[in-house]
Amino acid sequence: MANKTNDTVLRFMTCGSVDDGKSTLIGRMLFDTKTILTDTLNQIEKTSKKRGMTAVDLSLITDGLQAEREQGITIDVAYRYFSTGTRKYIIADAPGHEQYTRNMVTAASTAECAIILIDARKGILTQTKRHTYLSTLVGIKHILVAINKMDLIDFDEEQYKHIQDDYLTFFEAIKDQKTQVDFVPMSALEGDMIVERGNRLSWYNGPTLLEYLENLDVSDKNSMQELRLPVQFVCRPQESSNKALHDFRGFMGRIESGTLKVNDKIKVLPSGHHSEIKDMRIGDDFIQEGITDQSVTITLKDEIDISRGDMIVHEGDNIASTKDLTAMVCWLSETPLTVNRTYLMMHTARSSKAKITQIKHKIDVNTLREEFADKLNVNDIAEISFKLAQPLVIDTYEKNRVTGAFILVDESSLHTVAAGMVKSIDS
Amino acid sequence: MVKVLSHLDWLESEAIHIMREVAGQCSNPVLLFSGGKDSLCLLRIAEKAFRPGRFPFPLMHVDTGHNYPEVIEFRDRKVAELGERLIVASVEESMSKGTVVLNSPNEPRNKYQSITLLEAIEENIFDCCIGGARRDEEKARAKERIMSFRDEFGQWDPKNQRPELWDLYNARVHKGENIRAFPISNWTEMDVWQYIARENLELPNIYFAHQRDIIKRNGSIVPVTEFTPARSDEKIENLTVRFRTVGDITCTAPVLSSADTVEKIILETASTIISERGETRLDDQMSEAAMEQRKKEGYF
Known part of the structure; x- marks a missing residue:
């Protein structure tokens, strides 16, 4: 393979507030990669004029909902796309204010990289720390600290280095060994170091923002090599007029980590039944090997009972199902957590009723201090222990971002009320 | 060396995963099929998700009565080839029932599709409609969830959307409410054409x-x-x-x-x-x- 990033997908999020130039940065990325088309640009020009601006305001590209335009804020995550020929990029554009912590966690959940914006005039702020903490909490392994508005401090290298040192000092306090941190100076407004280098940051020898993204190696996004294949759907086309299909039983799901080959010995959890892979296909195409992220259909050499929610792993894997776990939980709902209630935990393709056995503590996302808590409100982050009615096949979130994640659903309103990242399995 | 899926393989796999979640979680879903290019991609994805079985949902077209005959002919031929079931929900039927009232005889009927769609959802008791909308199409769509909750009047409340994290989709609804599921949310127009070329899809x-x-x-x-x-x-x-x-x-x-x-x-x-x-x-x-x-x- 000539280029390891060639023709792959990279998902990243941008954190910061309107004041940091986040919308301008996204506008600039889309504009400079020629993603913005004429009619969109015309509309932005019109709106810029309507609002009395002299130049075209690129940040208007990220305007979304009516309420957001009216209030001049970002409320919810928006997804945007551009492509360079090297990669397809999916940007999760998250609002930065504290009252939108839940939206940032949402954006971070599918991102492999976070771009954290800092206003060069202001340096590290409380929100910088919050954005950094939330990024590491949700398992993002690559952070790019974008020190923006360099044009407003005369592209001063000393000031840039000063902010860089400050950030690294603070970052040590998080004690996160897995996150790679990089820095780039830029002016989103004038376009320096986004796609073009410009000529005013000649002291900086590192990559531009786009070069950084193009070369970022995220093939390690799931460090876990062990196979995890949650069964989503069982295909039994008995009613088919094709007699050959009468006994067909296909198990359908996405390989969430590891690889799977025809003839591999597997076991099914939680039942523990064993078998071997007979064949594997995607639609009509038979394949010998399935890799991470691939949605496949498999058949087995033995007739064993498998249904939606079961987990297929390799025979020698010593993972077991559990009913007790501790997790970092972000409360997403305006309705506070009620400790005595039972919630529905959705994990891969299986669900279980879950009870809270203990709120260990909550985290102040600004100071990272642990505090006592006996209830949780919207945007709170806490360490909580759960007891489950049904066993789930769980890994820690640190090992696996798919099989270590869950959501909680309120069984009365049916809304999603919390997101959880498993810290330990307790039995 | 770790193998990584190409962008089209990744998008396809994500879409298959979403469709299988709909099939696994919802009791009576339907796939909206117009004969257009995006919904033709959905059909190919449904084949990859569910063959050699049949689709675990029927197809439905909300027909304004103002469609190009070539497209309707194509739609019917495609459905016959697949051996799946097609429901046609007709705006003209809603007009004769009196639930769609045009402002003037020549008024475009596009927006009235919503009324006919909601009537069909109610009549067939669908709890989920799979659609081919993409987030790159329009700025309101850019904010919409992959599984988007609609209340019993079919309304989308953009300020009060269910949080959607990882690939954990919550498709649970009360009676009368429904989910709109968009498996190709993350595709762009270019991705669609590249997929059509790769899969050799007929249009x-x-x-x-x-x-x-x-x-x-x-x-x-x-x-x-x-x-x-x-x-x-x-x-x-x-x-x-x-x-x-x-x-x-x-x-x-x-x-x-x-x-x-x-x-x-x-x-x-x-x-x-x-x-x-x-x-x-x-x-x-x-x-x-x-x-x-x-x-x-x-x-x-």
């Missing part, structure tokens, strides 16, 4: 360059049809055009193009400077929030 012929009588009106190209006749002062021209989107005749305009193969369309898409909806969807040009408004009222 209605009006997607490719052909000769057609048109008139030029307010910067748009309007096809001359029985529903969109030329006004007395307008000049009819016969030009080579193709459609970038296919829908109700009265709100879908063709573009000047000589691209008569998928490969040529991909080249044109790569160099185009006007967005898909901006160029060809007359209903989105009305106001800055036209789509958001329609979605709040139950549109796809």
